[in-house]
Amino acid sequence: MRTTQFLMLIIFLSFNTVFAQQNGHRAPEATATEAELSFRDIPYLKEAFIDAAPTDRKDGIPVGELGIDGGNKAVVLKLAQEITDNNDGKFDSFLIVHKGKLLFESYYLRGRIDLPHFQASATKTYTSMALGRAIQMGYLTMNDLDKPLVSFLKELDPSKFVEGVELITLHKALTMSTGIRIPEEQWEEFRKDPSKIKGQQQVQAILEHSAPITPASQHFLYGTGPGLVMQVLEAVVPGSAKDFIRNELLDKMGITNYVWRTQPSGLPEAGWRTNMTSRDMVKWGTLAMNKGKWNGEQLVPEAFLAKATSRILLTGDDDVYGGGKDVSKQGYGYYWWSADLKYGDKTYFSRSAQGGGGQYIILIEELDLMIVVTAHNNDNRTLQIIAESILPAFIKK
Known part of the structure; x- marks a missing residue:
């Protein structure tokens, strides 16, 4: 009986997908009113949009058909129906790319194909790529990654620094291992008078008020690294970091519908407060999957990406964001997370951009597989869901 019901479900979903395309039904787009709303005020979709043969929108993303160009269609559609029926993870979009083609595209709740979704800490990954x-x-x-970070910032007064500042390299900033420790009360003081942290004054203030930097303090701790990296970018590129990111990355990848806010220093945000569409998240993931190439042009060095997406640090398995019983060996690179995903008796190494609320760009190179997710629930199980419900659809038995 269950098998019959399941087959009927797959036939129904498959028919609906084809029927929707034949009748010109398209992925949900934001209305003019919705485009002006804050994310929390965007109304939920009345019905989920599930497409196993995504439309070619001439946006630089090749498309294909799930089941024909790869993947087990029945397995993926079963997951899509489970999300539709009981969206505890509050998924807004779920996309799958296999062998360079977008094979599956779905939108739920506050998801819209043309509405840039908040990225939270996935922004850090974009900063790394910049x-x-x-x-x-x-x-x-590449050798500059091991140089003192302050050596790139010429407007600072080293005589006022706390001890050990020279231990902070770009590598340490990129791995959240700066060793900087500032009381919350001091951060509050910075916020009260933003004029004192404009430009490189931001770094000056941090390095004056931190506890001394020591080898012991330079362990992994989510903190001030991204802002320091953006300061270096601003200092070394011609013009501004904002224009550099737009001209040298976003424009080249055809990413024009986005939000990249400004931090109190006047520089682009480095650790959060960007918005990207789900399809543009696919573009960032494609750049990484293609070892830094976009349309044949090397935008990011292959050697840098190899290091950035490697497991430089093991961060432990006590609190794996989006994890579960089949997710282990959580690690960190240059603002890229990593973890082993288990299915059956084998594990698959995954690399991912991650943002609070449930933003993911997950890459599994061994399977030539990318999964892009947006959501608005910090208590999510996304990596575990990938392990138990997506891996089996792309593993040849």
């Missing part, structure tokens, strides 16, 4: 672009263009070198 630094890689500066290396590719010769404004920095």
